[in-house]
Amino acid sequence: MMKVLLCITLLLVAAPAYAMHISEGILPLPWAVGWFALAVPFVALGIRQLNSLAREDLSIKPLVGLMAAVVFIISCMPVPVPTAGTCSHPCGTGMAAILLGPWISSLIAAVALLLQALFLSHGGLSTWGANIFSMGVIGSLAGYLTFKGLRAMGAPLALAAFFAGLQADWATYLATSVELASGIRGSEPFLPLLEKILIAFVPTQLPLGILEGAMTAGMVVLLYRKRPDILVRMRVIEPGEVKAHG
Numbered sequence: 001m002m003k004v005l006l007c008i009t010l011l012l013v014a015a016p017a018y019a020m021h022i023s024e025g026i027l028p029l030p031w032a033v034g035w036f037a038l039a040v041p042f043v044a045l046g047i048r049q050l051n052s053l054a055r056e057d058l059s060i061k062p063l064v065g066l067m068a069a070v071v072f073i074i075s076c077m078p079v080p081v082p083t084a085g086t087c088s089h090p091c092g093t094g095m096a097a098i099l100l101g102p103w104i105s106s107l108i109a110a111v112a113l114l115l116q117a118l119f120l121s122h123g124g125l126s127t128w129g130a131n132i133f134s135m136g137v138i139g140s141l142a143g144y145l146t147f148k149g150l151r152a153m154g155a156p157l158a159l160a161a162f163f164a165g166l167q168a169d170w171a172t173y174l175a176t177s178v179e180l181a182s183g184i185r186g187s188e189p190f191l192p193l194l195e196k197i198l199i200a201f202v203p204t205q206l207p208l209g210i211l212e213g214a215m216t217a218g219m220v221v222l223l224y225r226k227r228p229d230i231l232v233r234m235r236v237i238e239p240g241e242v243k244a245h246g
Helices: 002-013 029-056 060-074 093-100 102-119 128-152 157-184 190-226 228-233 239-245
Strands: 079-081 086-088
Touching (some): 060 093, 060 102, 093 128, 093 157, 128 157, 157 190, 228 239
Antiparallel strands (some): 079 086
């Protein structure tokens, strides 16, 4: 009930003053179609993996629903970047990728982005594929690989989660910058335009990345303290880690 009320509140208070993600109409049609074609296989992988996990564990779907709500709400916090034709915002895909893997996280991002485009005027339908690819695919992969890599090197859970959230955020905006520079450059050279867009994001995205890293670490640590069974079930930690620290 609380989730429904929260979503209704967001729908009522969200003003269309700024378009979040890459705005509707920013990308030429060939680029929009191309990014959509790149994003679709990853979303399909997410659907396939979700169905496979749901057959083995009935509790997976409520967890996916909860993470979808988290990603939806977190990525509904825009910080306008007028010079880049888009907005900065936290993503939430780092946390989703840690718990559920990058493919289901890509699916979650796709659903959140579609709802935002349809009901909140954030992003757009024509740029849905590009936004999925940057936030859902690239962001999720960056967060997942960072977390797994740091844990394999013996990093503490909180530290690995912090850098996973940070890298998911920054990778999303690197990918978004590439998409924007590719689509709007016209006859202008690609690299100088990419540099300008990246610089435009720096004042907002550097601190937002650090904030998202701290938020991701906090959520993982909270789960470890309150519901370590979820982390064990999703293979985020080993059962022996709970015994060692519990």
